[in-house]
Amino acid sequence: MIKVGIVGGTGYTGVELLRLLAQHPEVKIQAITSRTEAGMPVAEMFPSLRGRIDLKFTTPDEAKLNECDVVFFATPHGVAMAQAKELLANNVKILDLAADFRLKDVKEFAKWYGMEHGCPEILAEAVYGLAEINREEIKKARVVGLAGCYPTSVQLGLAPLLSPKSTGGKQLIDGTHIISDSKSGTSGAGRKAEIGTLMSEAGDNFKAYGVKGHRHLPEIVQGLKAIAGHDQIGLTFVP
Numbered sequence: 001m002i003k004v005g006i007v008g009g010t011g012y013t014g015v016e017l018l019r020l021l022a023q024h025p026e027v028k029i030q031a032i033t034s035r036t037e038a039g040m041p042v043a044e045m046f047p048s049l050r051g052r053i054d055l056k057f058t059t060p061d062e063a064k065l066n067e068c069d070v071v072f073f074a075t076p077h078g079v080a081m082a083q084a085k086e087l088l089a090n091n092v093k094i095l096d097l098a099a100d101f102r103l104k105d106v107k108e109f110a111k112w113y114g115m116e117h118g119c120p121e122i123l124a125e126a127v128y129g130l131a132e133i134n135r136e137e138i139k140k141a142r143v144v145g146l147a148g149c150y151p152t153s154v155q156l157g158l159a160p161l162l163s164p165k166s167t168g169g170k171q172l173i174d175g176t177h178i179i180s181d182s183k184s185g186t187s188g189a190g191r192k193a194e195i196g197t198l199m200s201e202a203g204d205n206f207k208a209y210g211v212k213g214h215r216h217l218p219e220i221v222q223g224l225k226a227i228a229g230h231d232q233i234g235l236t237f238v239p
Helices: 012-022 079-089 106-113 131-140 149-162 216-228
Strands: 002-007 027-033 070-073 093-096 127-129 143-146 178-181 235-238
Touching: 002 012, 002 079, 012 027, 070 079, 079 093, 106 216, 127 131, 127 216, 131 149, 131 216, 149 178, 149 216, 216 235
Parallel strands: 002 027, 002 070, 070 093, 093 143, 127 143, 178 235
Antiparallel strands: none
16 A cells, blocks of 8 residues: 655645545555644545545644655645655655646746745656656656646647647647637635635636736746747747
8 A cells, every 4th residue: 555645635635635545545545734723533624525534634743754655745835845855865755736846947936936946956856747748757756746737738738739749740830829828717726715716706707817927837838848849839828
């Protein structure tokens, strides 16, 4: 059995990860952390997991993550990179659902996420976690930076048109003038309370946001360049 720990189990990504892992025949969930909900049974917060998850939330200090085989981070940006060195030193593999290990350029990371990268040497070895594109590399990786929501949809949609493996080396589209007009539901903003995601604000409503720039833009461009095998990618991205 693969011993798994989850850091940050109370958000939407955390609970969806829990749901999937609870059904995996080769996974044993060792710990689920939450500083604010420590001591609460997981199924009390998420009744849909009754009968499948019998653990309680624990603090990160009590979780014994170093004894896991794999640790998932469903946390805000910056948390995984702060703990990566210690976990890797204990032969624990890391899968981060935030952006700590997505962008290879540390300057781009600092620009879009407003913080310096804490472990660029680990970032250098991290594999981008889009399984449909990097399946073999992910199998061998110690650190995986799982793809963002918009980057997943855009890259998988365009990969058959850009990848030389799919096109037989032919240029099917002009990759320098790509427009991605992307849509997301309010759950993509997470569980935190915000006026813009209230039902009375978002119901029967539709709006663009981040038009001046969105942090998923450099991630999408980086991925499309890797898929195409060249740097001639131009993207207008409006979420």
